[in-house]
Amino acid sequence: MSEDTSPEIVLSLEIDDPALADRLAALLGNIAGLRLAAPGEQAAAAIVGRDPRIMPEDIALTQRELDVLALMAEGASNKMIARQLGISVHTVKFHVASLLDKLDATGRTDAVTHAARRGVIEL
Amino acid sequence: MSEDTSPEIVLSLEIDDPALADRLAALLGNIAGLRLAAPGEQAAAAIVGRDPRIMPEDIALTQRELDVLALMAEGASNKMIARQLGISVHTVKFHVASLLDKLDATGRTDAVTHAARRGVIEL
DNA sequence: TGCGAAACTGGCCGGGTGGCCAGGACGCAG
DNA sequence: CTGCGTCCTGGCCACCCGGCCAGTTTCGCA
16 A cells, blocks of 8 residues: 555656746646656655756866865865875865865855856765 | 757656666656657756755754855855845854754854755755 | 743954965976 | 976965854744
8 A cells, every 4th residue: 555566756846947847847747657746845856957057077176176175075174184185284275275266266165065066076 | 940949858867766767767758849868968957866865844944044054155254244144243153153053064164065965055 | 921032242262264475296298 | 308287395474263251132932
């Protein structure tokens, strides 16, 4: 009873583009075994937009910068990052400064959000 | 014929759960006007998993804390947040401290990533 | 009517952050 | 060989951050 083979897959439609959202809603509206989620309803999966902005692959961060960025996203301080990577705090600050420049950020928090938005790191 | 009214919506299926992915693929496989993307192909939208971890609805942040959190995610300093919200820096620090506590974070950067992971804020 | 939660403000201070200066080592392409 | 880029390190310093203490008001609820 509870373990039905396939009750109904609930999909949450989370598309910003109204036109695309409408077309998808029309296409998916009457498919057996599939239902679009009501606002706020828990869904098994979501349909999200694929903005071209998410496609970068060009910001060209060095390996070391990626290391620092990852630890930065974990909330690590420069001192912790330095210990973790076995380098000096000065060097960490050097890489952080480079990251702020490349990611066009004003601070480490901004850098992490920018990196996440561009898909450079995964939260 | 380049400006077709609706060529075909390309959907990228990005579901970790194999069973769910299979069922979705079967359901969406033969719908006119809709196609699943080939690996690596650029898609208009993606179907992503809705992990239960993203469902919090209990951390209970106050409205003001959400205001501060949003600006914090934009990389704003306490001073900027204060100006933006028309309150004093001390009050901002008060809310930030509360956020760090509730989100179990060690710093503002950590708080933003935790909030994003839990779906409290959208990057 | 008292009581807690939320919002707001202040001072103080140790430590973290970011920007500036300087330098040296390595590998790799021109 | 001579640059160039990456990585690494040092010092200095203004500023920001987070935690500590303290207080006020306003609101809804018991």
